[in-house]
Every structure is written in structure tokens, then in C-alpha cells.
Amino acid sequence: MIEILCAGALSTVQDAGRTSYRRFGVGTAGAMDQLALAIGNLLVGNSPGAAGIEVPVLPFRVRFLQAVDFAVSGADCLLELDAKPLLPCWKYRAHAGQILSLGRDGEGFSTGARSYLMVSGGIDVPPVLGSRSTQLRGQFGGYQGRALLDGDMLKTGSQDGTDPGPRDAKAEAGGAGFGVLAPDIALDANVFFAADPAASVAVTAVRVLPAAEYTNFNASSLDDFWKSGWKITAQSDRYGYRLAGPPLGLTVALETRSHGVVPGVIQVPPSGQPIIQMRDAQPSGGYPKIGSVIEADLWRLAQALAGSRLRFVQVNYPQAVAASKANQVYLEKVRDQIALYRSLNV
Amino acid sequence: MSEAGARVNSDLKDSDWRQIAEWLEDSDLACLEISGPGWQVRMLRQTGYRVQQMPLLRPSPASNVIASPDRDQALQVVAPHVGVFLDRHPQRALPMVQPGSRIRQGDIVCLLKVGQVLTPVVSPADGVVAHVWASPGEVVGYGKNLFEIREVQAVWK
Numbered sequence: 340m341i342e343i344l345c346a347g348a349l350s351t352v353q354d355a356g357r358t359s360y361r362r363f364g365v366g367t368a369g370a371m372d373q374l375a376l377a378i379g380n381l382l383v384g385n386s387p388g389a390a391g392i393e394v395p396v397l398p399f400r401v402r403f404l405q406a407v408d409f410a411v412s413g414a415d416c417l418l419e420l421d422a423k424p425l426l427p428c429w430k431y432r433a434h435a436g437q438i439l440s441l442g443r444d445g446e447g448f449s450t451g452a453r454s455y456l457m458v459s460g461g462i463d464v465p466p467v468l469g470s471r472s473t474q475l476r477g478q479f480g481g482y483q484g485r486a487l488l489d490g491d492m493l494k495t496g497s498q499d500g501t502d503p504g505p506r507d508a509k510a511e512a513g514g515a516g517f518g519v520l521a522p523d524i525a526l527d528a529n530v531f532f533a534a535d536p537a538a539s540v541a542v543t544a545v546r547v548l549p550a551a552e553y554t555n556f557n558a559s560s561l562d563d564f565w566k567s568g569w570k571i572t573a574q575s576d577r578y579g580y581r582l583a584g585p586p587l588g589l590t591v592a593l594e595t596r597s598h599g600v601v602p603g604v605i606q607v608p609p610s611g612q613p614i615i616q617m618r619d620a621q622p623s624g625g626y627p628k629i630g631s632v633i634e635a636d637l638w639r640l641a642q643a644l645a646g647s648r649l650r651f652v653q654v655n656y657p658q659a660v661a662a663s664k665a666n667q668v669y670l671e672k673v674r675d676q677i678a679l680y681r682s683l684n685v
Numbered sequence: 686m687s688e689a690g691a692r693v694n695s696d697l698k699d700s701d702w703r704q705i706a707e708w709l710e711d712s713d714l715a716c717l718e719i720s721g722p723g724w725q726v727r728m729l730r731q732t733g734y735r736v737q738q739m740p741l742l743r744p745s746p747a748s749n750v751i752a753s754p755d756r757d758q759a760l761q762v763v764a765p766h767v768g769v770f771l772d773r774h775p776q777r778a779l780p781m782v783q784p785g786s787r788i789r790q791g792d793i794v795c796l797l798k799v800g801q802v803l804t805p806v807v808s809p810a811d812g813v814v815a816h817v818w819a820s821p822g823e824v825v826g827y828g829k830n831l832f833e834i835r836e837v838q839a840v841w842k
Contacts, residue, residue, distance in 0.1 A: 415776050426774050429803075450776070515793055515805040524775050525801055669801070676802045683766075 352481035368472035371641035375413035379457030389461030397442025414451025463496035550628035586611025635662035768797030
């Protein structure tokens with residue numbers, strides 16, 4: 340059991356999302372940074388489907404009411420367990436009564452935009468349509484279909500066959516825990532991002548595939564699309580990232596019927612200011628699509644703060660597939676190496 | 686030598702022990718300890734080599750401590766396995782300890798990177814860090830000296 344002492348704002352229970360119901364109009368929901376969710380689950384020994392808590396606003400504080408393994412992945416911030424500083428992406432053992440703090444009043448994330456608190460056994464809320472993710476628009480799933488509030492009590496438990504029993508003995512022996520390299524250090528995608536002279540810490544580069552209506556945009560707009568540092572406005576959230584920059588225009592006015600869209604799709608409404616669909620977006624839309632952020636880089640989008648800038652790097656389909664494969668290889672290495680470490684660490 | 690080899694309960698054959706003894710005789714080593722799953726053996730150089738079956742030690746935490754014979758109150762913390770020595774977590778600016786840092790038993794003093802995994806090296810005792818023997822990014826082997834701790838108050842058994 341976990342008691343929420345300080346819920347921050349918009350903290351939600353999320354897992355990998357609802358993938359089988361898009362055709363019925365039910366959006367995916369799920370963690371914005373799927374890599375962080377996966378790494379956190381691997382660290383605490385959960386199955387990949389286990390749910391954790393997505394924390395987009397600091398400070399966030401919980402009290403553990405029973406002993407659990409936990410890890411905080413995703414964005415880095417000041418992490419403390421009973422005032423003892425912790426490492427990010429690290430598996431720890433908490434005893435009953437201990438308080439975990441993410442961030443402090445007035446301080447935000449040091450890097451990234453969302454942290455994930457993962458606990459052994461996962462967050463135990465009733466699954467809805469095959470997932471424990473919170474669907475905020477429809478107010479279902481997760482913890483009572485809403486963001487967490489101070490005083491909420493979340494059960495943690497055995498899920499999807501994950502049995503915390505045998506792991507407890509090893510956890511006691513490996514008291515200092517262990518960690519993994521975070522994706523932004525371990526993934527080598529620099530070949531795509533290194534060539535930009537304007538690249539800096541405040542600019543996140545993501546790879547984009549041209550979408551179906553790409554050729555309907557005029558040449559100067561296409562140029563602006565790839566060259567601009569698009570600002571992520573404050574009106575950006577789990578539904579979509581609204582970007583600010585040079586207005587993008589079509590060669591000829593276009594009307595399309597509403598059709599299915601997925602997270603990563605970049606739509607251009609009549610205002611000319613692009614919107615990137617995120618995890619809680621409507622599963623359908625009618626605006627022309629200029630591009631789609633590749634699935635492998637959605638986690639980079641998730642870790643881009645409002646107020647920072649985005650740059651789009653053009654790739655083709657084989658390159659996008661290769662990028663997804665690289666993410667998969669990284670996760671497999673993490674999984675295998677953690678398993679090896681656990682088996683040797685008697 | 687073959688008699689001693691026959692008494693040793695290990696994965697290695699008599700001929701292996703003889704071969705190892707020959708290699709050792711050609712070297713300057715006075716003592717060699719070899720362990721495997723469920724067994725541990727020490728070979729001492731006296732007149733020829735004497736093979737001695739040792740009781741299996743408990744695995745780490747004791748295995749990362751060596752008491753220096755010539756410095757009374759100093760402890761060497763050694764690498765419990767091979768890895769890349771990191772004096773700080775990749776996402777942290779400051780080293781975990783420095784010479785002069787006061788540390789407590791159980792504190793993480795450094796990390797070893799093995800592939801994607803970061804493993805902790807913990808202090809076996811309360812004390813003060815006197816020396817850091819490895820440099821960040823260096824590949825260290827099993828048993829390599831990493832830190833010297835002085836003013837030792839308690840030792841992990």
C-alpha cells in the first residue's frame with residue numbers, strides 16, 4: 340500500500356496503454372515515456388505490463404505502508420527517501436513507514452519532464468479494457484479515472500503473475516540495490532542529431548516521417564517545418580503538444596474526413612500552428628497531417644518541457660524501423676543484464 | 686602432487702592441477718587461490734606446491750575487503766567483480782566520495798558499470814576515505830584496489 344502525501348498535479352497511474360480498442364474510438368492512454376516505464380519495471384522485477392505512477396509536476400511525496408522494491412525512472416530530480424539522497428534509475432528497498440520525495444517546493448526537474456515511480460508488483464487498480472492506464476478524457480481506468488490527490492491510498496500487488504515473494508530474499512541480500520544507464524545516455528542516436536549547429540540542451544531533436552498530406556504543404560512551409568526550433572507552448576499536455584513557430588500553409592485548401600490518428604502525428608489546423616498528438620489525444624482527427632514523430636522518439640517528446648524547443652529531423656521508413664529496433668535491443672540488453680546481475684548477487 | 690590433487694574436490698582434474706603447478710613454478714607467485722561453484726582451493730609454494738582445500742567463504746560482502754597487513758587501521762576496498770570504475774553516477778555532477786569524505790558502513794562509495802547495469806561498491810566500515818586508487822572510466826578487474834579507508838570503526842564480517 341502506498342499513501343499519497345503530496346500528489347503534485349496531474350499525477351496518474353499509467354501502464355503501457357490500451358492498444359486493442361482504438362478502432363472503437365478509445366484512445367491508448369498509457370505512459371508518455373514508454374522507455375522509462377519499461378526500465379522501471381525491469382529494475383523492480385515486474386512484468387512489462389505492470390503499472391506505475393507518472394509524475395509530471397513536482398514536488399511529489401508518498402509514504403510506503405509496507406516494504407517494497409521501488410525505482411524512479413524518467414526525468415531526473417531531487418530524490419530522497421527519509422531525507423537520504425537517492426540515485427535515479429536505481430532499484431531500492433523501502434521499509435514500511437518510509438517517505439519518498441520527488442523534488443522540493445519551488446524546484447522542478449533537473450532534466451526531462453516526467454518521472455515514473457515504479458514499485459514491485461505494480462500499482463494494483465482494476466484493469467479496464469485490458470489496461471490500468473488512466474483515461475482522463477473518459478474518466479476511467481487508473482485510480483478512479485482521475486489524477487491522484489493528497490490522501491489517496493494505492494494498493495501495490497502481484498500482477499500478471501509477478502510474484503514478489505522469491506525476490507524479497509534477494510532484495511534483502513542486495514541491500515544497496517543497482518541501477519541501469521538511462522536511455523538518453525545509453526541510446527546512440529547521435530548520428531541523426533549531431534549535424535545541427537543550433538542544437539543545444541534546450542532543443543530536443545526528434546525524428547519525423549513525412550505524413551500523408553506532406554506534399555499538400557507549400558515549399559516554404561516545408562522548409563520552415565524542418566528548419567525551425569518549434570516552441571512547446573504552455574498549452575501542451577498529455578492530449579497534445581501545441582507548437583508555436585512560423586505558420587504552415589497548404590498549396591491548395593484541403594478538406595479531409597476524420598480519420599484515425601496515432602500518438603506522434605503532427606496535425607496542422609487552419610491557424611498554421613502544428614499540434615503533436617500525444618497519448619491522451621482523440622483517436623481520430625481531420626486536420627491535414629504534415630508528419631509523424633517516429634515511435635522510437637516518442638519518449639524524447641515526453642521528456643521535452645513546456646517552454647523548450649523541438650526540432651524535426653527527416654527520416655525514411657527503414658530508418659524509423661531501425662530506430663525502434665535500437666530501442667528494443669537496448670531494453671533486451673537491460674533485461675538480460677539485470678537478470679544476470681540478480682542471479683550472481685546471492 | 687598427484688596425491689594432493691586426488692584429495693581435492695573440484696571441477697578440475699589432477700592433470701589440470703599439475704599443469705597449474707607447473708605454470709606457477711615458472712612464475713614468481715607464492716600463493717594462488719582458485720574458486721569455483723561450491724569449492725575453493727589455495728596453492729602454496731613451499732617445496733613444490735601444496736594444494737589445500739579451503740572452507741568455502743561466504744560470498745560478498747566480505748569478499749570486497751582486504752585488511753592491509755602493514756597498515757594497522759587501514760582497509761582496502763576492492764572491486765567485487767570486473768567493470769568500468771565510475772566515481773559518480775552518470776546523472777550526478779559530484780563524485781560519491783573523495784579523499785577526506787567521512788563514510789558509514791553500507792554507503793555506496795562508487796559504481797562499476799557492466800554493460801547497461803550500474804552496480805554499487807559499498808563501504809564495509811565506518812571511516813574516512815584516504816585514497817582513491819582507480820580513475821573514472823578505468824576498466825578494473827576482480828580484486829583491484831579501489832579505495833583505502835582509514836580511522837576504521839567497524840568492519841563487516
